Amino acid sequence: MAGHSKFKNIMHRKGAQDKKRSAMFSKLSREITVAAKMGAPDADMNPRLRLAINAAKAQSMPKDNIQRAIDKAIGGDTEAYEEIRYEGFGPGGVSLIVEALTDNRNRTATNVRTAITKNGGNMGTAGSVSHGFDRMGLITYPASVGDEEKVLEAALEAGADDIQSSEDGHEIWTQPDALHEVSSALEKTLGEAESAKLAWRPQVMVAVEESDAQTLFKLIDALDDDDDVQTVWGNYEVSDEVMEKLG
Template sequence: MAGHSHWANIAHKKSVIDAKRGKVWSKLSKAIIVAAKMGGPDPDSNLRLRYAINDAKAISMPKDNIERAIKKGSGEIDGSNYEEVLYEGIGPAGVAIMCDILTDNRNRTAPEIRKLFEVCGGKLGATGCAAWTFDRKGLILIAADKADEEALMDLALEAGADDVRREGEVFEVICEPDSYRGVCDALAAAEIETSSRELTWIPRDTIEVSGDDARNVLKLMERLDDHDDVQSVSANFDISDEVLAEISAGN
């Protein structure tokens, strides 16, 4: 879990920076379009759409952009036909990587993702090459200074969470996909601020990486995350805080 926590925190900080440049707006627009297409344009009855809208508002995406994306998804105005695809691959040091994709052109996206793996010492694989080592879970991150650990644990577990644990400066709330809505709603009702929340892939086991392997793994994760069609990336690497600090310092 530690490796996934590292990336979840890195990705969240990165998304805040990217949001200032408008880089994540296109990804969130896609998420809203697909959610509206699958469940309708009413966020009160469409949980997936409600969360997509909340995520968009959290990074100050303009209201007009949100409304336009909803209309594209509901068919009120013309828009691209996006489909969900899961790509799996193996990165440096045998790290397993899962990429949740939204694309309107698989023939464009697949070779681009394959190239990103190759230039970073990895390989895009066949279906099942990485998924066997992950479980689909809800993952909610909360800054440690935003909640009391005991109270958070009582609330989350009562709402259906599997586990609540502290990793560094954040609490992780982990739940089954079927419990995700109840847990998110319980946290919102208690006015507990979340840093991020997502349905993601949690590794069953992790691979510890260091040195050039760690640098290349993070480089691959960052490049995948930067790709317009990649909605989220998960991996089973573990990097110690010391190694992560060295990489961040450029050593």
């Protein structure tokens, strides 16, 4: 489940993601189970669980799958997952933050390092990349929910910090501790969001040339293919012209 600041830069991967639906469901289930285990198994009382369930619904995950993931936490029938963040650099000087949920730290670290180094990147140390990002809440809506003025008004009333709209959709940014409150308020005016989660927002974007873009996307796909990797965040920006050439 990759996460980026520009919707259009991941459109090329939607077809591939459709083929990986089973793997995606597995990652969503893991997050639901961990969220339910860390807090109450009731979404109304557990903001993280509510956000995890909303993310699963946005990907059309069946209700039975969602309930099984919650039941797994209630029954204690689950591995002890650990949240880990890796930082590194991709082709073209791009900064990457990789978030994982793992029951084997050594396995995940090896897999992430291999994916990065085999695809033109380098692993970084803790803090080597994250200092260039802001930890924030991110709520996304499709363009069909309304024009920028409508969404901006709703976002301001809900207490959001910023909004970015394009033909691909709307990104609404909040302070991390306000994510649940703002997303709940927006749901009353705009309906259910496509996603609502904690995110890493780049302070400065890096323009990636065609020569590096293909390798970069290959790197991100390799990370996404790992069962332990939940989200990949990057500060890259690829022009429409290059995206069209890459297909």
